[in-house]
Amino acid sequence: MQDKQTLFDYLYKTLHEQIENGRFPYGSKLPSRSHLCETYNVGMRTVKDVLMRLKIEGYIQTQERKPTIVIYDSLHTHKDFEVQYVLEHKSSIVAVYETLASLMPKIFALSIQNCSDDFLKHWQKRLNRAKNNNDIGARKQINIHFLHDILTQSNNQLFKSLFLVLNSIHTVLFFLKKKIFFNCFVHTRNFQIFFGLAMLY
Template sequence: MDEKRTRSSSIHENLREQIISGLREYGSRLPSAPQLCKSYGVGMRAVRTALKALKEEGLIETGERRRAVVVYRDSLMEQSADVQSILQRKSSVLAVYQTMELIMPDILTFCAQFSGIIELEHYDSTMKWTMYHRDSLRRWRVPSAFFHDILVSSGNPLLASLYTTLEMYGEAPFLTACQRSMQLNQYKFERQSVSYILDALKAGKPQDVRDSLTSHYRYTTPVWCRKH
């Protein structure tokens, strides 16, 4: 397979998964083409090919000298089965979260060495989220976008695609939008845990990064699917 085609396909699939999952929301702008080139470590041709494919699928709109805009509007009830159906798949959903808890701390810790943390696209918004976030229904998207930045910075889009796939199978977009009854202390811990992750990343201490990520994933597993 042509290498350029492979690279553009990887970028296309990764961005597509972010859009379909709700990580990239309707009306939001993608990074500029030069920024995408830098993030994915590819040339302009591969990025343009990927963006063209997304546009043809009706997921984005592009314009001259403007960053692409997400025009895909997802519906949580169309995107996921109803709550009862998800509850019936409790064991498989739990298995996804256990998998994330097992592998993501090591993968993210490894990938973090390739990036300047404060230069990542969603660093500022994540920092603000840990201090001032008010909308609990969208809490999943902010740290998730930052984690995706770290994975993409490794230069291997497969890792970011893996993460997006796990989130989708774990019903992350649906569950976090539906869990209106989330306990205040749990939500407070979630913000604190992300703050600890940011501090560890900035300090450049891999073991602290891994420990904080492990704690984060262990605690953010949906309460209703934990084993007692």
């Protein structure tokens, strides 16, 4: 697996593309979690995280002890309804995002305390290189990978879930042309790392 691509991103992009391309059409069942683990050589936690994100984004429906069902309609028959819903709940969506945006820097600062020196050295080099990259999309991906890796080190599923929700909502805010920025400066042991989420949104 390439360094720039996490197992989460790999599985998410694969399933996302297969759903949108009709490999798993509306109403079909996704393979079981254990089957996904074996097929894509990823852990159960990665599978659960990916399925949670797809559920949040409205691609699948999950229920306890039942197959995962694809609810994404490639014909976009419900597109107008979805747009209307977002517009009607604009203030609530923004309020949720602002709340998460205020919490996440503290969560990152707490999570990074569990990171090893080697982990921090690795990411400090990557972040420094990213500053000189003129490709905004590439810089965004580096930041997302960094933040996801920090939360993975925390071994706290709630923290990762909040980050997934935050990333899902940012697409809605882009549609609403609403930008919210926050930055975080972390000092841990011999490392000082600054990262900005303004680039993401």
